[in-house]
Amino acid sequence: MVSDVSMAVDLGGIKMKNPINTASGTFGNGWQFEGFYDVGQLGAITTKGCAAEPWDGNPAPRMCELPSGIMNSVGLQNPGVREFVRSYGDYLQGLEERGCRVICQVAGHSIEEYVRALELFEELAPFASGFEINISCPNVSRGGAAMGATPEAAAEVMAAVRPRTKRPIVVKMAPHDVAEIARALEAEGADALSLINTIPGMAIDVRTRRSKLSRPTAGVSGPAIHAIAVRMVWEAHKAVSIPLCGIGGVTSGEDAAEFILAGATAVSVGTQNLVDPTAAPRILGELTDWAASQGVSDINELIGAFEC
Amino acid sequence: MQPSSKVHLYDFEVASNDAVGEKVYRLVMRSPELASELRPGQFMNVAVPGDASHIVRLPFSFASTDPEAGTVELIYAVVGEGTRRLSEMPAGSTSTVVGPCGNGWDVKPGGRALAVAGGVGAPPVIAAARALAEAGREVDVVLGAQTKSRLWGEDDARALGAGEVVVTTDDGSYGMRGFTTQAMEALLARHEYDLVVTCGPAVMMAGVARLAEGAGVACQASLERMMTCGFGACSTCNVAMRAGGYKSCCMDGPVFDASEVAW
Numbered sequence: 001m002v003s004d005v006s007m008a009v010d011l012g013g014i015k016m017k018n019p020i021n022t023a024s025g026t027f028g029n030g031w032q033f034e035g036f037y038d039v040g041q042l043g044a045i046t047t048k049g050c051a052a053e054p055w056d057g058n059p060a061p062r063m064c065e066l067p068s069g070i071m072n073s074v075g076l077q078n079p080g081v082r083e084f085v086r087s088y089g090d091y092l093q094g095l096e097e098r099g100c101r102v103i104c105q106v107a108g109h110s111i112e113e114y115v116r117a118l119e120l121f122e123e124l125a126p127f128a129s130g131f132e133i134n135i136s137c138p139n140v141s142r143g144g145a146a147m148g149a150t151p152e153a154a155a156e157v158m159a160a161v162r163p164r165t166k167r168p169i170v171v172k173m174a175p176h177d178v179a180e181i182a183r184a185l186e187a188e189g190a191d192a193l194s195l196i197n198t199i200p201g202m203a204i205d206v207r208t209r210r211s212k213l214s215r216p217t218a219g220v221s222g223p224a225i226h227a228i229a230v231r232m233v234w235e236a237h238k239a240v241s242i243p244l245c246g247i248g249g250v251t252s253g254e255d256a257a258e259f260i261l262a263g264a265t266a267v268s269v270g271t272q273n274l275v276d277p278t279a280a281p282r283i284l285g286e287l288t289d290w291a292a293s294q295g296v297s298d299i300n301e302l303i304g305a306f307e308c
Numbered sequence: 309m310q311p312s313s314k315v316h317l318y319d320f321e322v323a324s325n326d327a328v329g330e331k332v333y334r335l336v337m338r339s340p341e342l343a344s345e346l347r348p349g350q351f352m353n354v355a356v357p358g359d360a361s362h363i364v365r366l367p368f369s370f371a372s373t374d375p376e377a378g379t380v381e382l383i384y385a386v387v388g389e390g391t392r393r394l395s396e397m398p399a400g401s402t403s404t405v406v407g408p409c410g411n412g413w414d415v416k417p418g419g420r421a422l423a424v425a426g427g428v429g430a431p432p433v434i435a436a437a438r439a440l441a442e443a444g445r446e447v448d449v450v451l452g453a454q455t456k457s458r459l460w461g462e463d464d465a466r467a468l469g470a471g472e473v474v475v476t477t478d479d480g481s482y483g484m485r486g487f488t489t490q491a492m493e494a495l496l497a498r499h500e501y502d503l504v505v506t507c508g509p510a511v512m513m514a515g516v517a518r519l520a521e522g523a524g525v526a527c528q529a530s531l532e533r534m535m536t537c538g539f540g541a542c543s544t545c546n547v548a549m550r551a552g553g554y555k556s557c558c559m560d561g562p563v564f565d566a567s568e569v570a571w
């Protein structure tokens with residue numbers, strides 16, 4: 001169906017031609033999907049979390065299957081900002097030129113490390129339309145989710161990174177205390193919030209009494225968490241006025257539409273990219289059809305249009 | 309250099325899917341483009357329909373391709389829910405497959421080669437042995453199984469013109485009683501090799517790698533990991549390296565220089 005609904009959205013200064021983004025860590029750094037479709041048609045991509053220096057990540061096994069989802073303990077394996085830019089900078093620059101916004105995710109174990117990584121990105125990654133600060137990774141022992149565990153801790157990170165760039169800063173939030181933490185981040189100058197990161201879970205091999213993964217706990221993602229994520233986006237929407245990116249278990253245009261109605265400006269496709277590599281453009285098509293079926297001329301009219 | 313991806317999403321149709329042993333199946337899929345692209349040692353990531361609550365694809369190596377017929381031959385063991393549902397896909401049913409994934413064997417010409425397989429590690433090892441024979445090498449094959457009813461690959465090994473074909477079973481129900489590494493030691497004592505290729509349980513491959521290293525023979529091993537995507541997008545398939553750090557099983561592997569792996 002060809003539709004004339006305007007799909008362009010503004011995620012805190014990141015001007016996307018449509019609301020479809022990809023969730024960090026589930027989309028490589030974009031180029032892996034070029035064999036499946038033209039990635040340039042997406043509104044944005046978010047690259048894998050990257051720190052100032054390389055991180056090895058956690059031992060294997062890092063993934064197990066769950067009913068309607070998976071659990072992962074990758075632990076932010078990344079090559080460091082310099083190597084990231086050397087390997088993927090030209091590709092990402094080209095992607096920007098094709099009209100797809102590139103959001104680079106920034107990781108750290110401490111406030112100093114977030115600042116250092118962001119400074120490096122600021123200097124070396126002119127192609128980035130914005131940055132996403134990951135204060136919610138459940139798979140690292142220091143930093144990660146601990147940095148976003150309380151409104152005070154989240155605010156401290158935000159206050160430290162804000163002066164380091166004029167480009168938009170999105171903050172990736174953990175799946176708890178969403179309203180309070182969202183308010184703290186907004187107060188410190190976050191341009192947008194993305195939620196949710198994976199939900200900490202456990203899977204035990206009862207024969208060996210050991211974890212099915214290399215760590216006792218890991219992050220649950222996929223359709224199993226979608227309803228929880230929609231609820232949290234709605235809570236954040238009621239708490240703040242900065243734009244939101246809804247993440248969690250999106251497999252269809254209908255799932256994406258739920259996030260928009262709950263108050264999200266953009267929607268990221270995550271785990272589904274890995275098991276259904278052509279999911280993102282299909283979901284974009286379905287979302288566009290849905291917007292047209294709602295009789296609006298602009299998708300922005302549907303943001304937060306949930307009726308209760 | 310710009311990174312680029314040659315991995316695609318293809319439809320396939322099941323041409324046949326039959327038991328060839330106890331809980332061991334042979335599935336021939338029709339997928340012409342995939343069949344023409346796959347190189348020995350590469351793998352594919354298969355969506356098995358029938359239960360929407362299982363979202364993950366299953367990775368499989370292949371035993372052979374027939375580019376003319378547009379078919380790919382998989383040999384697989386039923387070990388859990390996904391492979392059980394795969395075994396129930398009738399001829400004519402369809403799904404999708406991601407591939408070709410990974411790097412494949414290095415099968416350039418050279419001296420005598422030894423191929424060592426355990427269990428359902430046999431398909432990629434048979435594919436390697438065939439490619440090595442086609443490259444003009446003499447190839448010996450060791451096939452190990454728990455028991456006779458679970459053995460696959462002996463006929464294929466003989467058909468590809470392997471020199472010696474040695475079968476081992478853990479319970480002695482067929483061939484030599486014992487492990488593939490014992491058969492390998494005997495062969496190493498008799499022949500001069502310049503390459504070992506292996507796939508099977510991790511403990512077996514570690515033993516094969518140790519023997520090869522001891523004999524000063526290069527060894528390529530095809531590793532298995534829990535995989536989510538199969539094309540480098542998720543970092544869930546890490547392999548620890550001797551030199552430290554990790555490599556990606558689906559992109560840098562599944563075939564690794566065994567001397568570089570931290571077994």
Ligand SMILES: Cc1cc2nc3c(=O)[nH]c(=O)nc-3n(C[C@H](O)[C@H](O)[C@H](O)COP(=O)(O)OP(=O)(O)OC[C@H]3O[C@@H](n4cnc5c(N)ncnc54)[C@H](O)[C@@H]3O)c2cc1C
Pocket residue numbers: 065351365366367368369370383384385386387388389390391392428429431432531532533534535562
């Ligand atoms: C590159 C590669 C090539 C492979 N080639 C073949 C092949 O040619 N023939 C074949 O029979 N099998 C092959 N496998 C293994 C096959 O993918 C698994 O047996 C299958 O995914 C199990 O699915 P399931 O749902 O039936 O089992 P589950 O219920 O998910 O698990 C059953 C058991 O299998 C193990 N397992 C699950 N997934 C994997 C995996 N990805 N790798 C290793 N073990 C796993 C689990 O730890 C568990 O012990 C290959 C694996 C990889 C990574």
Ligand SMILES: Cc1cc2nc3c(=O)[nH]c(=O)nc-3n(C[C@H](O)[C@H](O)[C@H](O)COP(=O)(O)O)c2cc1C
Pocket residue numbers: 023024025026048049072074076105134137172196197198220221222223225247248249250268269270271272542543544
């Ligand atoms: C394999 C894997 C790796 C991930 N890596 C990251 C990461 O580096 N940074 C991050 O913020 N989130 C990471 N996530 C979380 C996703 O971005 C997303 O928030 C989460 O998976 C929920 O969305 P989904 O259900 O659509 O996958 C990862 C998720 C998976 C499955």
Ligand code: FES
Pocket residue numbers: 534535536537538539540541542543544545556557558559
């Ligand atoms: S399975 Fe996703 S990177 Fe290897």
